[in-house]
Amino acid sequence: MTAATQTKITPELVAEHGLKPDEYERILKLIGREPTVTELGIFSAMWNEHCSYKSSKVHLRTLPTKAPWVIQGPGENAGVIDIGDGLACVFKMESHNHPSFIEPYQGATTGVGGILRDVFTMGARPIACLNAISFGEPAHPKTRHLVSGVVAGIGGYGNSFGVPTVAGQTRFHARYNGNNLVNAMAVGLAEADKIFYAAASGVDMPIVYLGSKTGRDGIHGASMASAEFDDDSEEKRPTVQVGDPFSEKLLLEACLEIMEKGCVIAIQDMGAAGLTCSAVEMGAKGDLGVTLELDKVPTREAGMSAYEMMLSESQERMLMVLKPEKEKEAEDIFRKWGLDFAIVGHTTPTKRFVVKHHGEVMADLPIKELGDEAPEYKRPFVIAEKQKRVDADSVAAPMPLADALETLIATPDLCSKRWVWEQYDHVIGGNTVQRPGGDAAVVRINDGPKALAMTTDVTPRYCEADPFEGGKQAVAECWRNITAVGGRPLAITDNLNFGNPERPEVMGQFVGCVRGIGEACKDLDFPVVSGNVSLYNETNGRGILPTPSIGGVGVIDDFQKSATIAFKAAGEVILLIGETQGWLGQSLYLRDVCGREEGAPPPVDLIEERENGDLVRGLIADGAVTAVHDVSDGGLLVALAEMAMASGIGATLTEGPDDTPPHAYWFGEDQARYIVTVAASSAAPVIERARDAGVLVERIGVTGGDALSLPGERPLAVADLNRRFEGWLPGYMAGAGQ
Amino acid sequence: MKARVTVTLKSGVLDPQGKAIEGALRSLGVDGVASVRQGKVFDVEIDGADKAKAETLLKEAADKLLANTVIENYRVEVLG
Amino acid sequence: MKARVTVTLKSGVLDPQGKAIEGALRSLGVDGVASVRQGKVFDVEIDGADKAKAETLLKEAADKLLANTVIENYRVEVLG
């Protein structure tokens, strides 16, 4: 290591690599000498927050990850669950927040590309994408530009790659002004006994590089994702990666083909810190060393250094260990698809990670320790004091209920997101049973009758007000949405987006949310099988709202029995399942109608959640109900309006209870509730069935007509409501763009 | 007044389009092309006859909309 | 050798993209742009040093692939 050691490792250089002085000390102790600059780069990639989870690991370990149907929990490229019939569902969610702020289109595309790769790396063909996106307040000068770029980017990649994007979430809040969030989820299908993993096995096995060439893309991208923004971060503008969905589609087909032909021993995609992370992971997981010969790496640009090649984040690349006797066959398949194929190294018995370039050893590090010895922090945290419960009687209604409903359904958070999901091809594959717009997407598996139900959920304002209840609620709502279409919820992936963990109050939000998520997962038998953490989402000292996005998957035995939110016919009885106290704290009514963002969020009773959900699922399976919708953001009246708008059929509603103020009854956000409709003749048996199950149920109205009528209020024509509901987002996006 | 804004990818930024075109030319038997990078041109008609003003205007248009300065460079020519 | 092929829409052919850009510029407050038409440039690296040969090559590339001559014109410049 002669020439390589010539770059002096100064404290400044160490700091530029995002390594703290004590972390550098740890490196010196671990290797017993000063690292080369390439080695420093490798450590910075492996030990940054993004790859090492150094602030979050201790807490993530507390999450429930097991169930009889879990084939692979966290720790691989994606989680894997058994969905019966010899099939497995492979899924994960991942963030691309910082890149999407700097270059929204490319940031979003590469986010989608990355998560798709995680799924097909495991041998699964992607069948659906989902996303959860958060933007700053609409009035902020950057918001429109970010929305338009991110949405076009998510669509641009998924549409071209050829996977339907079927569900997601879109929200706006001032706390995302300087840090928008892009969380992308991919779901794939594989045969349960043909899952591929990252662990290499066997000494002297060839390591093969596949896919696109390596360029100087996003060098330090991984470190960037772990650094706070300040106002001149837009000036620093690191090279952003450009997504190439065309190459990834070829990579998918080529990978699945060589897997099918039995060529693959181990496979790992190159994501953040590309070659470094993937090679180290393959070796470390297989208890083997790895030697890389960088002269063999296909490059896009001349004169790339070892440092650059090890840290490049060029997209659409894979690393594999192939069965030596199948090498030729694999190469032919890759050449047929027009992709690069090169043997760039081999496994060794030494457990060292050795990188050679131009005949020189540029790095020689202990491979296990690179991952295992990464610093792990028990960062101090403070859990914020709980907010007071808002007494519904203390909230005066500033306007009639009808006006409030009209206002709410045209707010940025509650309005229709059609403008977004119409830019996503959500029908390709011919299996999309429920398109975006319902509680959960339903995607038929092969030719059915089985289907998967999937959704992403979180209510950040609840998490901010009470991280523990908010964490629980995110999981519960996800579970509820899957239930509402008739699905049996099986497992989740989580994407934990927070501010700077070095601030105790932010760490407190993180810890609280993780505890809440864990509790809900345990009580609902809804384990975590994969996930991702994104910290330092903070600008000028102000963090984002805590946003633990939950992506859930469930199974429906017969997709033809899945329920939808649209009213089906006039004259049907509308039933409300679950208890309504009129909880206004943190409700959108309180925020967007009364202008008060305050109070304790609605508590989540997981036992009630389960009982109510199990009842609803049973009713759907038995064909006893005609429409189903869970009650969430905006409360009961908003949910009813959504059912009416989805069908064009109105409803006449009955008076709420005397002991609850009407606006609290109609707009409160109490949890564990569903609205179902039933044919008039089956109302009584359904009510009886609920009572037998110990579940609260009440008749709240009858469907029919073309307006929504509340006692004592002017009737609201469904068509008018729909115009308002559909109007806000396109109107906003068409507005003067800045 | 006629003007042209030419927008090209910064060097080092991946150009998937260019790459695909290279491949297509090769398979069409057009030999001797080492590399292709694709960019955009905007032919703009501008009101008025003040060259300096036109240039400022076009720079503004490029910065605000026509170019994505994170990954692209642009050049403005007022042709008169 | 470096060369550039510029492909533009024939006049008379509708350009929805250009139209939309005009509208967007207006709503961004960039005033004074009467019309925009969008085209493409291809920056091509050519093997060898024979200018005449390069030009023939590029014309072939443009005719065969780079331009859709039903609606587009092209221009070839060898920059050397």
Add this chain to the structure above:
Amino acid sequence: MKAAVLVFPGINRERDMARTLQLVSGRAPAMVWHAEHDLPAGTDLVVVPGGFSYGDYLRCGAIAARAPVMDAVRSFAAKGGLVLGVCNGFQILCESGLLPGVLMRNAQLKFICRDVYLKVERSDTPFTRGYNAGQVIRVPVAHGEGNYIADGETVAKLEGEGRVLFRYTGPDGIPDPNWNHNGAMNGIAGILNEHGNVLGMMPHPENHVEEVMGCTDGRGLFAGLVDHLAKAA
């Protein structure tokens, strides 16, 4: 029906198309790789499916239109063979000279995926005999560049010769700019070549053929082709 579905790199609706052909005709189509020089013997229908061949780079369909297999398709069409291009397939047929005109960026400059209504203008073609003239069908679109444009003369000819087979309309079959999501001239969604044996269309009838999935309006196109080919045989 012996259908051949062409597969170019980046094509992604070939599975949807193959499943539909199998479902409606009872026979799986041959999947034909772009590098082939010949179509399978006995092919009586060539389908160019949707997707993003070559990433839609350069111009949609431009690179695919110049693939070796397209020479075989051109001579197949010249002999009167039936060719159907859907979405990217339509773009490829235009680029390959088998159909006139071009498909430009959608007027809104956005990719749009939604169900649209199409008026079937004629029922006396192999592609539309499964429908009644004037019938309105609902099928999905999913494209960013489906805005059909041709010079005035070409459009006049297409209209005059009854070669516009599908047109975007409202649910009532009446043309309406609000229902022309991509801004195509005259609401043109699908056109026929001069000899009546090559159809290109932007919408995806292959995604609306199954009762259990909620809509079968796309089925008539394939059922009509099966019928036509059975009678011809």
